[in-house]
Amino acid sequence: MLKRGRQVAAQVALKVLDLLNRRRARTAPPRGTGTVRILLLHAYGMGGTIRTVLNLATYLAKEREVEIVSLVRTAEEPFFEMPPGVRVSFLDDRTLPRGPVAEFLSRRPSRLVPQEEKAYLSMSLLTDLRLVRYLRSLRGGVVIGTRPGFNLVMGLFAPPEVLTVGQEHVTFESHGPQLQAQIKRRYGRLDAFATLTETDLKHYTKALKPSRPKRLLRIPNAIPDLPGEVSTLEEKxxxxxxxxxxxxxxxxxxxxxxxxxxxxxxxxxxxxxxxxxxxxxxxxxxxxxxxxxxxxxxxxxxxxxxxxxxxxxxxxxxxxxxxxxxxxxxxxxxxxxxxxxxxxxxxxxxxxxxxxxxxxxxxxxxxxxxxxxxxxxxxxxxxxxxxxxxxxxxxxHLDVIGTEWETLLSDLDDRRTYPDCSLGTPA
Missing domain, CATH: 3.40.50.2000 (Glycogen Phosphorylase B;)
Incomplete structure (x- = not known):
């Protein structure tokens, strides 16, 4: 009975969101790629995804306004140096004290992200609400998601005037069946989706066959500029x-x-x-x-x-x-x-x-x-x-891979008609 009630509530919520999107689409400005926002789990942490996102942000900031939006903050200082000219913001800054309502919500599990998402334990009902509120506050530009949890939420809640680009930093096959099912159901609403390898591109092409994003392509990560000379290969x-x-x-x-x-x-x-x-x-x-x-x-x-x-x-x-x-x-x-x-x-x-x-x-x-x-x-x-x-x-090199991103964004700029606002059935 409780499960049925939740399903009905989800269907009603989606219908309301459909109506809101249709209303926004009638009055919103043209879609464009002049502003790019990149969603990260923890911008001040360490890891390959963070390093490559900072690299991409550095390149895109040459011609665009770029913001890195970190879902959480758990460190006072960043592990990596932040790119110059790139704004960094946090939706759930855990280095600061919370009020009682936020504390209560932070102890409740996420309702928008499947448990199979590797970042599930870092998410909560509080991060759900803040991420949705952030997405609904946008009035254009591009949002790039860097993990399935972000891509799924973007597919549901990004306003019609916002261009959405999903990324896969691991592989489709590494995700559990529940997460794969939601990916198949929701990724078709993204404007573009990029994998890192040709093999994973083939897997996603097959998995998303009934409803693919408008652009499905492979863009590998670029190498960041690293300190140090070329090795002499003499050290043992x-x-x-x-x-x-x-x-x-x-x-x-x-x-x-x-x-x-x-x-x-x-x-x-x-x-x-x-x-x-x-x-x-x-x-x-x-x-x-x-x-x-x-x-x-x-x-x-x-x-x-x-x-x-x-x-x-x-x-x-x-x-x-x-x-x-x-x-x-x-x-x-x-x-x-x-x-x-x-x-x-x-x-x-x-x-x-x-x-x-x-x-x-x-x-x-x-x-x-x-x-x-x-x-x-x-x-x-x-x-x-x-x-x-x-x-x-x-x-x-960053100049090579950056050009691929510029090509994608230019292509989205040329295809900026509004999407079908219908969200379909709930996940």
């Missing part, structure tokens, strides 16, 4: 970068290093990335049990990863899956050859095996170790792959 250092989570497979990297350390005891492995205390302790225990203390170092996170890459000679990827593999390109931009498991989806679209890196088809740690040892022992191959890696990275 191998580096891995990423959050210490199961998907990144650092347990497999440590297992592989047992074999590498036996053959090349003068080489070391440095792992950079954020972690919870529990995960770091678990990985450190694996290192200690393997007798690799003094051989493998957990370095924590750093905003100056370019400097660390430039002091290394080989970059290793042990991931079980990758949405794209931004750190691969960052390593290549410093002339590092890459040894990577051929995991879905990004590495195989970036690395050409034997040209700018080595793709390891096997999932076994020993195979990864063999690839690392091959580059340690063959300096000529290491330098050849490193030189080619520089050329590969140049294809992902």
């Amino acid at each position: 250092v191998v580096i891995g970068v990423g959050r210490i989570v199961w998907a990144k497979g650092f347990d497999r990297m440590v297992n592989a290093w047992k074999q590498v350390a036996e053959a090349h005891p003068d080489w070391v492995l440095r792992i950079y990335g954020s972690s919870t205390p529990e995960r770091e302790e678990k990985l450190q225990a694996r290192i200690d049990e393997a007798g690799l203390s003094g051989k493998v170092f957990l370095m924590g996170s750093t905003p100056q990863i370019g400097l660390e890459l430039s002091k290394s000679s080989i970059y290793v990827v042990s991931s079980r899956y990758e949405g794209f593999g931004m750190t691969i390109l960052e390593a290549m931009s410093k002339g590092l050859p890459v040894v990577s498991f051929d995991c879905p989806h990004g590495p195989r679209e970036i690395i050409t095996n034997g040209h700018d890196g080595l793709l390891i088809r096997s999932k076994k740690a020993a195979a990864l170790a063999n690839g690392i040892c091959r580059l340690i022992e063959d300096e000529e191959l290491r330098r050849t792959l490193g030189a080619n890696a520089l050329r590969t990275a140049a294809k992902y």
Whole structure:
């Protein structure tokens, strides 16, 4: 009975929203792309999505008014330097005290985002209301969503005069069935949707076949400008970068290093990335049990990863899956050859095996170790792959990828007729 009541309430709410959108469409100004707003979960945090969004904002701000809208704020200062000329605002600033109503709402779960959304626990009824209020306050421009939760809410609540662009920073297949179902139902209302890889573009093209966004395309991430020179490839250092989570497979990297350390005891492995205390302790225990203390170092996170890459000679990827593999390109931009498991989806679209890196088809740690040892022992191959890696990275320079975004926005500018305001059935 309660579920039926909620369904009826949702249907009524959608009908009211339909009427409001139709009324706004009659009096709203023409749609345009002069102002761009990018939705982020936590702009002051760290991670690949944040870094690439800041990169994109820097480029777009050359010709447009750009604002980064962070759903939450949990840190006093940003981990990365904020782009000059780009406004940053917060919908739920958790560094400030809340009133009793906001505190009450913040303890209630989100009603707009499925539990399978990886950011679900960071969202609440309070963030639902503030995000919807923010979207309804807009009077034109473009809104870019950077995760499924944002894309779904944009599809429902963005006013008709606002152009909506969704992004996928992981993969369609990595989302659970409930989230996939809502994606299929709602993404057709977006004006454009961009994936990072061709493989994921194929998956979305198939999944959204009944109702696709007006533009469905692939735009990879651009490489940010990183400090540090191109590596000399002379340091006896191998580096891995990423959050210490199961998907990144650092347990497999440590297992592989047992074999590498036996053959090349003068080489070391440095792992950079954020972690919870529990995960770091678990990985450190694996290192200690393997007798690799003094051989493998957990370095924590750093905003100056370019400097660390430039002091290394080989970059290793042990991931079980990758949405794209931004750190691969960052390593290549410093002339590092890459040894990577051929995991879905990004590495195989970036690395050409034997040209700018080595793709390891096997999932076994020993195979990864063999690839690392091959580059340690063959300096000529290491330098050849490193030189080619520089050329590969140049294809992902900000000026190159930024042009793709400019092309998309120009195309949306030419197709700025108002969409059908009908929202259909509730999710």
